[in-house]
Amino acid sequence: MSGQDQESVTLRGVFQAFIYWPRIFRLLWSVDRGMLISLLGWQLLQGIAPVAMLLATTHLINSVGESWEKGIDVLYASFVMFIIVVIVRQLISLVQGYQEGLFQTKLSNKINQTIIEKAVGLGLTEFENAEVQDQLKRAQQEASYRPYQIMKQMFSVITGVVTMLSAAGVLIAWKWWIAFVLILMPFASFISFLRLSQQQFEYEYHRAPLRRESWYWSYLLTNDKAVKEVRLYQLGDYLLNKYMDILMTFFRQDKLLARKRLLISLIFEGVSLTLTTSMVLLVLLSAFAKEILIGNVFGYVQAITLTQNTSQSVVQGLIQLCQNNLYIKQLFFFLDLDSAEQKQLSSARPEVPPLETVEFRNVTFRYPGRDVDALHNVSFTLHRGETLAVVGKNGSGKSTLVKVLTGLYPNYAGEILLNGEPLRSFDLDSLQRRVGVVFQDFMQYESDVRHNIGFGNLPALQEDDKIYHASEQAGIKPLLEAMPQHLDTKLGRWLAQGYQLSGGQWQRVAIARAFFREADLYLLDEPSSFLDPMAEADVFHKFQQLLDDRLGIFISHRYSSVRFADKIMVLDQGQVVEFGSHAELMAQDGMYAELYNMQVNAYLSDNKGGSPEDDNQKVAVAAD
Numbered sequence: 001m002s003g004q005d006q007e008s009v010t011l012r013g014v015f016q017a018f019i020y021w022p023r024i025f026r027l028l029w030s031v032d033r034g035m036l037i038s039l040l041g042w043q044l045l046q047g048i049a050p051v052a053m054l055l056a057t058t059h060l061i062n063s064v065g066e067s068w069e070k071g072i073d074v075l076y077a078s079f080v081m082f083i084i085v086v087i088v089r090q091l092i093s094l095v096q097g098y099q100e101g102l103f104q105t106k107l108s109n110k111i112n113q114t115i116i117e118k119a120v121g122l123g124l125t126e127f128e129n130a131e132v133q134d135q136l137k138r139a140q141q142e143a144s145y146r147p148y149q150i151m152k153q154m155f156s157v158i159t160g161v162v163t164m165l166s167a168a169g170v171l172i173a174w175k176w177w178i179a180f181v182l183i184l185m186p187f188a189s190f191i192s193f194l195r196l197s198q199q200q201f202e203y204e205y206h207r208a209p210l211r212r213e214s215w216y217w218s219y220l221l222t223n224d225k226a227v228k229e230v231r232l233y234q235l236g237d238y239l240l241n242k243y244m245d246i247l248m249t250f251f252r253q254d255k256l257l258a259r260k261r262l263l264i265s266l267i268f269e270g271v272s273l274t275l276t277t278s279m280v281l282l283v284l285l286s287a288f289a290k291e292i293l294i295g296n297v298f299g300y301v302q303a304i305t306l307t308q309n310t311s312q313s314v315v316q317g318l319i320q321l322c323q324n325n326l327y328i329k330q331l332f333f334f335l336d337l338d339s340a341e342q343k344q345l346s347s348a349r350p351e352v353p354p355l356e357t358v359e360f361r362n363v364t365f366r367y368p369g370r371d372v373d374a375l376h377n378v379s380f381t382l383h384r385g386e387t388l389a390v391v392g393k394n395g396s397g398k399s400t401l402v403k404v405l406t407g408l409y410p411n412y413a414g415e416i417l418l419n420g421e422p423l424r425s426f427d428l429d430s431l432q433r434r435v436g437v438v439f440q441d442f443m444q445y446e447s448d449v450r451h452n453i454g455f456g457n458l459p460a461l462q463e464d465d466k467i468y469h470a471s472e473q474a475g476i477k478p479l480l481e482a483m484p485q486h487l488d489t490k491l492g493r494w495l496a497q498g499y500q501l502s503g504g505q506w507q508r509v510a511i512a513r514a515f516f517r518e519a520d521l522y523l524l525d526e527p528s529s530f531l532d533p534m535a536e537a538d539v540f541h542k543f544q545q546l547l548d549d550r551l552g553i554f555i556s557h558r559y560s561s562v563r564f565a566d567k568i569m570v571l572d573q574g575q576v577v578e579f580g581s582h583a584e585l586m587a588q589d590g591m592y593a594e595l596y597n598m599q600v601n602a603y604l605s606d607n608k609g610g611s612p613e614d615d616n617q618k619v620a621v622a623a624d
């Protein structure tokens with residue numbers, strides 16, 4: 001973790017975090033300045049209200065005695081004034097509550113939007129980094145309410161100070177030192193409580209990875225995808241225990257803190273109660289000695305408790321402000337993350353022109369934290385109208401090649417050239433608009449068919465003919481036509497009346513999504529892993545047609561499809577070990593020929609005596 005984070009856990013860091021206040025103010029201001037100003041106004045009035053109540057009550061009680069001499073009108077006048085103060089106070093509180101609720105929602109929406117915008121802007125390597133994920137989690141967890149709390153606490157400190165000073169004013173007129181003691185007393189607890197808050201923050205800070213882990217266990221226990229394995233392997237109790245272990249760790253820490261807080265509170269409450277009761281006794285004795293009126297007994301006792309309570313709440317407010325400072329720092333820390341990858345790719349650059357050639361020139365890429373290259377000196381050239389099949393064992397770098405080519409991992413060495421110009425010199429978005437891709441771990445969107453396919457080309461989302469055309473190319477048009485609401489049929493299990501598809505059908509939807517994009521370059525990463533041999537042959541046939549004047553790269557372990565590609569590249573441990581057409585590679589009798597023959601022989605030995613049908617079909621069945 002960075003030095004900045006460690007620093008925040010010290011007491012000095014608590015105060016240093018006040019530097020974020022101007023930013024918090026700007027944030028609050030940007031949400032709704034009018035509402036912010038009026039909330040501040042209400043808060044000031046709220047601060048004066050208790051003392052106005054106190055004075056009105058004192059006046060009311062004293063007016064009883066006055067009315068004996070001056071008549072009943074004096075009493076009525078005080079009573080009316082009292083009622084007005086009560087009504088105004090209630091009204092202020094209601095209006096303030098209403099506005100606060102609205103403002104809180106607006107603020108929380110704005111912050112969540114800002115966090116998500118930041119997360120979306122991160123590069124893939126950054127996004128896959130566990131530390132960045134922890135920071136995101138910390139920011140998300142605190143963000144929706146901390147800035148609001150800070151604002152509320154600032155307000156309540158202001159209100160508290162106004163109330164405290166006005167209540168103390170009542171006492172100063174009588175005995176100034178009482179006000180002085182009452183105001184200063186709670187400040188003695190400031191450092192102890194602050195340390196406690198700091199400890200709580202430290203616990204919270206280190207909880208981020210554990211929270212993610214606990215979230216994952218609970219996700220496995222409650223998600224419909226995981227439920228089959230969890231049931232069958234009887235993982236339920238084991239996972240639940242893991243989940244509960246984490247929760248219990250949190251609970252033990254919280255309990256320890258709660259005990260400390262109880263102890264400190266007991267000590268300070270004891271001292272403060274002794275002092276306050278002594279002062280109340282002093283008021284009573286003064287009344288007994290006829291130094292003050294009965295109405296003033298009420299006024300002074302109220303002023304003592306009000307001053308004591310408000311100075312205590314001012315101190316509590318300050319402590320919470322300091323504590324929230326620490327949390328808010330996490331939010332800004334995440335928002336200030338320097339996304340090197342995005343910067344590298346998002347500065348103003350020319351658009352990618354229609355693609356004619358794609359060339360890899362000695363491309364090398366290594367994942368962060370790894371000590372071997374996932375791609376090492378990979379070179380090849382592909383022209384418009386050609387298809388390239390990439391084959392190789394598991395972990396040989398095939399999927400990485402797709403991700404590097406689409407700009408998801410920009411930190412590669414060597415050069416990727418588009419029409420002879422470096423990929424890095426182009427605008428990334430414009431490249432991605434020219435690419436249709438099916439990832440190995442393609443998405444299954446819990447939405448309707450229209451969106452599942454339409455996400456491939458959002459501007460054409462409402463163009464039913466085009467969606468049907470893409471679905472035809474992916475071989476699922478008859479399925480869509482048979483669905484109850486056709487393109488508006490919801491897919492998956494999360495939504496009500498969701499229509500669940502088989503693995504292969506989902507994969508074809510993903511293929512339709514890629515085909516729906518009017519792309520120059522299609523990248524299919526094991527697009528037939530879930531498909532039956534007939535479906536696979538059908539999809540590849542359509543793929544070849546689609547690629548008539550475009551570029552296509554597909555990754556497959558099924559040699560029945562691979563053999564028809566114009567070029568075949570064999571990767572082994574990130575390096576190109578063979579390159580050529582099917583015939584050329586078979587003639588070389590190297591790794592490709594070995595893998596190809598292995599699949600054919602496996603099929604043939606399983607089907608001895610069967611009629612010699614289409615060779616393509618045999619290999620397809622043998623594959624995977």
Ligand SMILES: Nc1ncnc2c1ncn2[C@@H]1O[C@H](COP(=O)(O)OP(=O)(O)OP(=O)(O)O)[C@@H](O)[C@H]1O
Nearest residue numbers: 128367370374393394395396397398399400401440
């Ligand atoms: N996100 C990642 N972070 C770190 N290492 C990764 C990541 N993805 C893949 N790797 C590593 O990079 C290497 C190449 O992985 P890649 O997914 O490109 O292989 P592949 O040829 O597509 O394998 P498969 O046939 O199993 O799909 C592997 O050693 C893998 O462990």
